Structure formats: C-alpha cells, structure tokens
Amino acid sequence: MTLLITNADIVNADSRYTADILCEGDSIARIDRRITPPAGAEVIDAAGRPVFPGFIDPHTHIYLPFMGTFSKDDYETGTKAALAGGTTTIFEMVCPGREMSHTEGFALWQRQAEGKACCDYSFHLGVTHFDEHSPAQLREIVAAGVQSFKIFLAYKGALGVDDLELWETLTLAKELGVVVTAHCENETLIAAMQAKLLAAGRTGPEAHHDSRPPAVEAEGVHHLCAFAGLTGATVYVVHLSCREALRTALAARERGVKVLVETLIQYLLLDKTWAERPGFEGAKYVMSPPLRDASNQAVLWNALAAGLVQTVATDHAPFDFATQKPMGKDDFTKIPNGIPAIEDRVTLLWTHGVKAGRLTPEQFVAVASTNAAKIFGLWPKKGVIQPGADADLVIWDPDYRGTITAAKQHQAVDYNAFEGMAIEGRPAVVTVRGEPVVRDGKFCGTVGRGRFLKRSTAAGR
Ligand code: URP
Ligand code: ZN
Ligand code: ZN
Numbered sequence: 001m002t003l004l005i006t007n008a009d010i011v012n013a014d015s016r017y018t019a020d021i022l023c024e025g026d027s028i029a030r031i032d033r034r035i036t037p038p039a040g041a042e043v044i045d046a047a048g049r050p051v052f053p054g055f056i057d058p059h060t061h062i063y064l065p066f067m068g069t070f071s072k073d074d075y076e077t078g079t080k081a082a083l084a085g086g087t088t089t090i091f092e093m094v095c096p097g098r099e100m101s102h103t104e105g106f107a108l109w110q111r112q113a114e115g116k117a118c119c120d121y122s123f124h125l126g127v128t129h130f131d132e133h134s135p136a137q138l139r140e141i142v143a144a145g146v147q148s149f150k151i152f153l154a155y156k157g158a159l160g161v162d163d164l165e166l167w168e169t170l171t172l173a174k175e176l177g178v179v180v181t182a183h184c185e186n187e188t189l190i191a192a193m194q195a196k197l198l199a200a201g202r203t204g205p206e207a208h209h210d211s212r213p214p215a216v217e218a219e220g221v222h223h224l225c226a227f228a229g230l231t232g233a234t235v236y237v238v239h240l241s242c243r244e245a246l247r248t249a250l251a252a253r254e255r256g257v258k259v260l261v262e263t264l265i266q267y268l269l270l271d272k273t274w275a276e277r278p279g280f281e282g283a284k285y286v287m288s289p290p291l292r293d294a295s296n297q298a299v300l301w302n303a304l305a306a307g308l309v310q311t312v313a314t315d316h317a318p319f320d321f322a323t324q325k326p327m328g329k330d331d332f333t334k335i336p337n338g339i340p341a342i343e344d345r346v347t348l349l350w351t352h353g354v355k356a357g358r359l360t361p362e363q364f365v366a367v368a369s370t371n372a373a374k375i376f377g378l379w380p381k382k383g384v385i386q387p388g389a390d391a392d393l394v395i396w397d398p399d400y401r402g403t404i405t406a407a408k409q410h411q412a413v414d415y416n417a418f419e420g421m422a423i424e425g426r427p428a429v430v431t432v433r434g435e436p437v438v439r440d441g442k443f444c445g446t447v448g449r450g451r452f453l454k455r456s457t458a459a460g461r
Pocket of ligand 3: 059060061093315
C-alpha cells in the first residue's frame with residue numbers, strides 16, 4: 001500500500017524537523033517538505049504532531065517456561081499490547097531449559113511466534129548450557145540471523161551457566177562478533193541469602209529484595225565484565241536496577257571493557273516499597289533484580305540523559321496475580337519472577353521522561369528505539385525515520401490524557417503494575433512496514449503479519 005503522512009514533526013535520535021513522509025510498500029520512499037499524494041494513497045495528516053520511529057523493546061518474554069509455570073501472553077496478545085503502546089519491534093529471549101538443545105529451543109520459539117506475531121520480532125539466543133554440541137549449533141543459529149546471545153548468571157540449576165560455560169560463550173561470541181546480553185546476579189549469594197531469610201521466618205514477598213541486595217547485582221556485573229575484558233567480547237547488562245551495579249559497569253567501561261547497559265521502565269518508576277505492600281499484594285512486584293530503594297531512580301534517569309545507560313526495556317514477564325504468583329504464597333523464592341510492562345513502557349517514558357523534563361524528545365527516541373537498533377544490528381532499517389528505512393512510525397497524540405488500568409489492557413495478565421498512573425500522550429496511529437496497525441489505541445492490523453528479523457551485522461554499534 002501507499003501511505004502519505006503529511007505535516008509530521010519528525011523526531012529522530014539526532015534530528016527534528018517538519019516534513020511529509022511517503023511510504024511505499026514496507027519502506028519509507030521519500031521525505032520532503034511537501035509531497036503530492038500519489039493516486040490511491042491513504043493520507044494521514046499528522047497536523048504538526050510528533051512522529052517517532054517505531055519503538056523497540058530489546059528485552060521481552062512472551063513465551064517463557066519459568067519457575068514451574070509459563071508467562072501468560074502469547075505472541076498475539078503480547079505483540080498487540082506492544083503495538084498499542086507504540087512498540088513495533090520486540091526482542092524475545094529464547095530460554096531453553098538445560099535439557100533442551102539450542103537448536104530445539106530456537107525452533108520452539110520460532111513456532112510460538114509464527115502466524116501470531118503482529119509486530120516484527122527478533123531473538124536473543126539464551127545459552128543456558130555449553131557442551132560439545134553447542135559451538136556448531138550456536139554458529140548455525142547466528143547464521144540464521146540471531147546475532148546476540150543471552151546468558152543468566154542467576155537461576156542456579158535452571159537457566160544459569162557456570163563460569164566455564166560463560167567463558168566458552170563469550171569466547172565464541174567474540175569470534176562471531178555477536179553481543180552477549182546478560183542477567184547479572186551472583187547465584188551462590190542468592191541461594192545462601194534465600195535460605196537464611198526463610199530460616200528466619202521471612203517468607204513473604206517483601207523478603208525478595210533482601211535475598212538479592214544491590215551487592216549481589218554489582219557482583220554479577222563485575223563477574224561478567226571480568227570475563228568480557230579477558231575474552232574481548234561485547235556485553236550488554238540487561239535490567240540494571242541500581243547505582244552499585246551501574247558504578248561497576250562504568251568502572252569496567254572506563255578500563256576498556258565493551259559493556260552496554262539496559263534499564264527498565266519498572267526501575268525508573270517503581271521502588272521496593274511496592275513489593276512490601278500488605279498481604280500478598282507485593283507479589284505483583286516481585287522480579288529480579290528486585291525493585292530498589294527509590295533513591296536509585298534519579299541515578300538511572302541521570303544516566304540515561306547522560307548517555308551512560310543505552311536503553312529502556314521492559315523485561316515483560318507476565319504472571320497472573322490470582323493463579324500464578326500464589327505459587328509462592330508461603331515461600332517468596334517460589335513466586336514467579338516478573339512484572340509485565342510491554343504495553344506501557346513508551347507512554348510512561350514519555351510522561352515521566354519527556355514531560356517531566358528529564359529527557360529531550362530526541363533522547364527519548366534514542367533510549368526507546370534507536371540505540372537498541374544500533375546495538376543489535378537492526379539500524380538503519382529500524383530505529384530511524386529516513387528513506388530506505390522500514391515504515392514503522394508512531395504518530396503521537398501529545399494531548400491525550402489517560403490512566404493506566406488492567407481493565408483496558410491488551411496484555412493477557414490479570415493486573416497492571418502501573419494501575420492508576422496517569423499518562424500524558426499516547427500513539428494516535430502506529431504503522432508497521434507501511435500498514436496502520438493501531439488507531440487511537442485500537443489494534444487494526446493483521447494477526448501473523450509480524451516478521452522474524454534476520455540480522456546480519458551490528459552495523460551501527
Ligand atoms: O524477574 C524477572 N526478571 N523475570 C524474567 C526473567 C528474567 O530474569 O529476565
Ligand atoms: Zn533476567
Ligand atoms: Zn528477562
């Protein structure tokens with residue numbers, strides 16, 4: 001189809017100007033001050049409102065077998081939710097258990113997405129073990145377009161790897177030129193502290209934080225960076241939550257380690273008191289690393305504005321409050337870890353970042369779209385509005401005022417961690433490769449049109 005967006009206030013990570021955008025088929029064909037509508041084109045007047053490149057969530061779990069259960073969304077509900085909030089590309093963590101080969105895991109996650117995904121998607125391949133079969137399998141998966149790995153230093157005996165496996169993974173990643181994303185927490189410390197807290201009768205969700213204090217995360221970051229420095233691999237710390245872990249990453253960067261950092265919208269807006277709510281309510285806010293003391297939020301906002309933290313993701317991991325979180329009713333270590341956020345990341349980041357004066361609109365685009373595209377090899381197809389790029393566009397309604405509520409969400413989970421929070425602005429129209437898929441908060445796209453993005457090199461890194 002042909003789509004012309006007129007009078008757009010185009011906001012890229014490094015530029016802002018007013019023009020018309022002509023989309024032909026999947027791509028942006030032309031950008032000019034005035035473009036005459038071609039015959040048969042749909043014309044949308046942006047009326048001077050901001051138009052952003054489609055937002056990218058670099059860390060999601062749509063399909064996640066985890067802690068004895070499965071995350072609640074499937075690719076249809078999860079990607080509809082993403083799109084409603086302006087996210088047009090997601091990265092999903094492929095997380096095969098230790099008993100499953102990486103090849104089987106990759107195929108399983110592909111099957112979950114095919115025919116259901118409504119937005120484009122890519123994978124980080126979870127390297128959850130490293131044996132004699134792994135190098136050949138990993139090479140094959142990288143060649144198939146998955147140019148990044150994921151490793152867990154936490155989750156002992158499940159998804160976590162040992163030090164030799166970490167070394168082998170980073171060594172191979174360096175050779176192949178792929179980024180290794182990493183969950184950084186020291187699993188031995190966690191197990192010891194969990195046992196100590198349970199023995200002292202601390203069984204509720206509020207104990208989760210104390211089982212994984214900032215030092216546990218900082219140690220994980222230090223551990224990863226030591227291995228990255230010695231192998232020369234590029235690493236990306238996922239869901240960094242606190243000043244101690246940030247200082248550790250920045251110290252490593254200063255001595256030459258190639259380390260990039262992601263934080264989450266949850267850590268920017270929620271703090272550990274949410275997980276201390278009375279009764280079992282706090283279980284809604286149990287995730288790892290845990291929500292932190294509120295003083296960390298200013299540190300993370302400042303680090304984003306200063307370019308020290310590269311991305312804001314969600315680590316979307318939805319588990320129902322009524323039926324799944326209670327698996328840990330009498331033992332906080334059994335509460336499925338995760339806080340859903342895929343639908344609300346962008347509107348909350350706009351409201352609390354741009355509207356609150358913490359980020360410029362250009363910085364907002366950088367941390368919510370462009371930087372992820374560059375780090376993971378999607379740029380300049382994604383993450384920028386320019387001729388030749390995919391026509392993934394978000395026409396923004398800055399005048400919209402609303403309140404977040406689970407009652408209206410697309411996410412297939414029975415609560416919303418941001419319930420009752422006000423948002424100031426939302427997508428008016430969202431397009432994926434030239435097709436409008438959301439209008440005024442309603443999905444109007446085609447289920448299954450989302451494409452697996454085969455990545456080649458991390459061109460912009
Ligand atoms: O608590 C979390 N973060 N759950 C999802 C799995 C992970 O560690 O990313
Ligand atoms: Zn994690
Ligand atoms: Zn995750």
